[in-house]
Amino acid sequence: MPKRGYHHGNLRQALIDAALELIEQRGPTGFTLSEAAKRAGVTPAAVYRHFEGREDLIAEAAHQGYDIFAELMEFAYESGQPSALKAFEATGRAYLAFARKYPGHYIAMFESGISVNRTPELAYAANRANGVLERAASDLSQHIPEDKRPPASMFSAHIWAMSHGVVELFARNSPGRASPFPADDLLETGIGIYLRGLGLVSPDE
Numbered sequence: 001m002p003k004r005g006y007h008h009g010n011l012r013q014a015l016i017d018a019a020l021e022l023i024e025q026r027g028p029t030g031f032t033l034s035e036a037a038k039r040a041g042v043t044p045a046a047v048y049r050h051f052e053g054r055e056d057l058i059a060e061a062a063h064q065g066y067d068i069f070a071e072l073m074e075f076a077y078e079s080g081q082p083s084a085l086k087a088f089e090a091t092g093r094a095y096l097a098f099a100r101k102y103p104g105h106y107i108a109m110f111e112s113g114i115s116v117n118r119t120p121e122l123a124y125a126a127n128r129a130n131g132v133l134e135r136a137a138s139d140l141s142q143h144i145p146e147d148k149r150p151p152a153s154m155f156s157a158h159i160w161a162m163s164h165g166v167v168e169l170f171a172r173n174s175p176g177r178a179s180p181f182p183a184d185d186l187l188e189t190g191i192g193i194y195l196r197g198l199g200l201v202s203p204d205e
Helices: 011-026 033-040 054-079 084-101 103-110 120-141 152-171 183-197
Strands: none
Touching: 011 033, 011 054, 011 103, 033 054, 054 084, 054 103, 054 120, 084 103, 084 120, 084 152, 084 183, 120 152, 152 183
């Protein structure tokens, strides 16, 4: 009787899904390829028909995560149009929503140590996601006098860092950490303070 792995419908994706579950449960270094193979219902040898090793498997999980992330960011950006402010704020909220809904992908993308430049495909997907936030920042920064306007890349990097910090500290149930405020409120008020500092939101809003 042939082994199950040799007639699996979509072995590559089954391995990625298994890895995502393990990453979420144990972290990116807390599992072996053999465990991913077992969870996918195939032999360990079958893994190497698709991936060179565990890092290659995690990189593909990150690649798929960035694709999903970029789509969510683009949807958020479009949902806020034609208001540059609403589009910008929506992209910040999309970051938090992604981290909650796709924790395995999030960890593979940002906590695995896998470089976004590992493959051209991964780099493209990561740059696409970052590009949405930078585009939203560029749109909004047009309302700032040119001599006081920060580069869009700096503007977006500040919001990215703020969003990432809120996720890491307060939105992923980090052991020993608790916030008296919901993560959504922390992010929204933080972005509000930042935008007021740039003169993009009036003090009474």
